[in-house]
Amino acid sequence: MKKWIAATLVGLFSSVSVASSEAKTELTLMLDWFVNPNHGPIVIAKQRGYFAEQGLKVEIQEPADPSTPAKMVAAGRVDLAVSYQPSLTMDVAAGLPLVRASTLIATPLNTLMVLDNGKHDSLADLKGKKIGIAIAGNEEATIGTMLNQENVAFGDVDIINVGWALSSSLASGKVDAIWGGLRNFETNQLALEGFKAKAFFPEEHGVPTYDELVFVANANQHDKAAIRAFNRALEQATTYIVNHPDESWKQFVSYAPDTLDNELNARAWADTLTRFALRPAAVDLQRYDNYAEFMHKQGIIQSLPKARDYVPDFN
Numbered sequence: 590m591k592k593w594i595a596a597t598l599v600g601l602f603s604s605v606s607v608a609s610s611e612a613k614t615e616l617t618l619m620l621d622w623f624v625n626p627n628h629g630p631i632v633i634a635k636q637r638g639y640f641a642e643q644g645l646k647v648e649i650q651e652p653a654d655p656s657t658p659a660k661m662v663a664a665g666r667v668d669l670a671v672s673y674q675p676s677l678t679m680d681v682a683a684g685l686p687l688v689r690a691s692t693l694i695a696t697p698l699n700t701l702m703v704l705d706n707g708k709h710d711s712l713a714d715l716k717g718k719k720i721g722i723a724i725a726g727n728e729e730a731t732i733g734t735m736l737n738q739e740n741v742a743f744g745d746v747d748i749i750n751v752g753w754a755l756s757s758s759l760a761s762g763k764v765d766a767i768w769g770g771l772r773n774f775e776t777n778q779l780a781l782e783g784f785k786a787k788a789f790f791p792e793e794h795g796v797p798t799y800d801e802l803v804f805v806a807n808a809n810q811h812d813k814a815a816i817r818a819f820n821r822a823l824e825q826a827t828t829y830i831v832n833h834p835d836e837s838w839k840q841f842v843s844y845a846p847d848t849l850d851n852e853l854n855a856r857a858w859a860d861t862l863t864r865f866a867l868r869p870a871a872v873d874l875q876r877y878d879n880y881a882e883f884m885h886k887q888g889i890i891q892s893l894p895k896a897r898d899y900v901p902d903f904n
Contacts, residue, residue, distance in 0.1 A: 613646040614815045618804075619658040621671040623651050624845060626773070626858040627694060627802060628671070630865055632844045633837055634826035643818035662807050663687055669819070674800040675727070678881045681899045682890035686808040689877075689900045691820045694802035695866035700788035701735055702770035704759060704779075709766065712789055713739040721751035721764035730887030732768055735794040760784050773860040777853055797879045801864070808899065816903045820870040827865045834862055870904045 620628060631649065634640050640647045650667065652658050658670035659677070663685040671693060672680075680687050701720070703709040709718075712735060722728050733743035751758040755767040756778045770776070772788050779786045792798040806816060830837040838858050842850040877896035885893045 613641070613644050614812065614818070615646045615648065616669060616812075616815055616819060617648045617650060617667040619650045619652055619661055619667045619670040621652070621658055621673070621802065622655050624649075624849065626841070626854055626861045627698075629830055629837070629841055629858065629861065630693065630823050630826040630869070631671075632841050633830055634822045636840045636844055637826065637829065639822035639825045640819070643822045645815065645818055645822065647819070659685070659687060659805050662805055665807055665810060668811070669804050669806055669816075671802055672805045674803050674877065674880060675884065677803060677805055677899070678877070678884060678894065679890055680805075681894045682881075682884075682892045687805045687899065688808045688811070690804040690806040690811075690816050690903055691823060691869040692800045692803050692866035692871070693823075693869065694861075694864045695800055696864050697790065697792050697796075697799055698771040698773055698801045698864065699768075700770050700772050700775075700790055701732060701766055701768050701794075702759065702775060702786050702788045703766045705785040705787035709787070711739060712736055712794065713741055715766055716741045716745045718765035719747045719749050719763075721749050721755060721758045721767045723751065723753055723755055723769045727884070727887070727889045728768055730884070730889050731791060731796055734796050734887070735789065735791055738794045756782070759786075773857045773864065774853070777856040777860065780856075781853060797876075797883045799876070799880045800866070804869075813903065817870070820903055823869045824867070827867055827869065830862065830865065831867070834859070870902075872900055872902050872904070874900055 618631070624632065635647060635649065659672045659680055661667045662670045663680070669690060677687060677689055709715060715736065720732065728748060729743050736743060736746065749764055751764060755770050756775050758764045759767045760779060760782060770788070776786045776788060838855070841858065874896040877900050881890070881894060881896070884890045
């Protein structure tokens with residue numbers, strides 16, 4: 590009799606376990622680019638099973654075209670995507686049905702970068718010089734605002750589109766500065782090539798601070814409970830990274846050793862740790878409104894969306 594009860598209980602618990610496994614909510618997440626240290630909490634949440642503990646099965650996708658992730662969400666083809674706060678504001682102003690689900694990188698990473706060789710000790714030294722950019726867009730508003738802090742007009746510099754060859758263009762002297770060099774990547778990439786970089790931070794030169802990387806969801810069709818579960822797993826992963834930076838690095842590179850386990854990523858990992866949002870779901874509406882007002886004033890967006898309409902609370 591006891592054996593029968595024990596066997597029955599084992600079978601019952603096994604059935605419950607299988608049912609729980611099968612009942613996991615599936616989410617498709619498209620990154621902004623190929624996997625890199627900026628995505629640390631996502632990878633750690635998957636590697637350590639935090640998503641699974643929250644009843645989620647998260648499929649991580651890398652985009653073929655980095656301009657498409659948010660559009661894929663707006664079209665309902667993926668559930669979540671990694672985007673940028675400025676991009677989200679522009680997309681919402683343009684009418685795309687998107688909302689911010691949470692934050693990944695809570696500080697700006699973008700910089701106006703020069704070589705630290707004594708030739709460009711201040712932004713004023715860039716007057717009459719060449720600035721390389723990767724993608725044309727809002728550089729007049731951002732670079733122009735920064736330069737104006739040093740009484741240099743945007744028209745006093747020559748903007749050159751160098752594509753993705755930002756570091757090499759700066760190192761070779763093709764340009765005198767680059768806009769779009771990230772403080773956790775290009776600085777380290779140049780250092781590994783024997784060059785010392787100096788970065789001018791936009792948030793210290795007239796540009797409102799913002800969240801570099803955010804998760805976006807479709808405004809009309811999203812699973813609120815699943816997003817909340819996703820955010821809980823993300824927060825757990827971020828806490829683990831902060832508490833165990835060396836061990837989490839090992840687990841991060843184990844996700845794709847051939848592409849992740851290198852010196853550049855190791856340096857970038859160390860420089861990115863303090864940038865992760867400790868409370869991914871936390872909402873700061875004023876932060877979003879401040880940046881949207883800056884974009885509107887600079888003519889980047891024609892309509893002015895209010896944060897309360899596209900930054901819901903997913904706590």
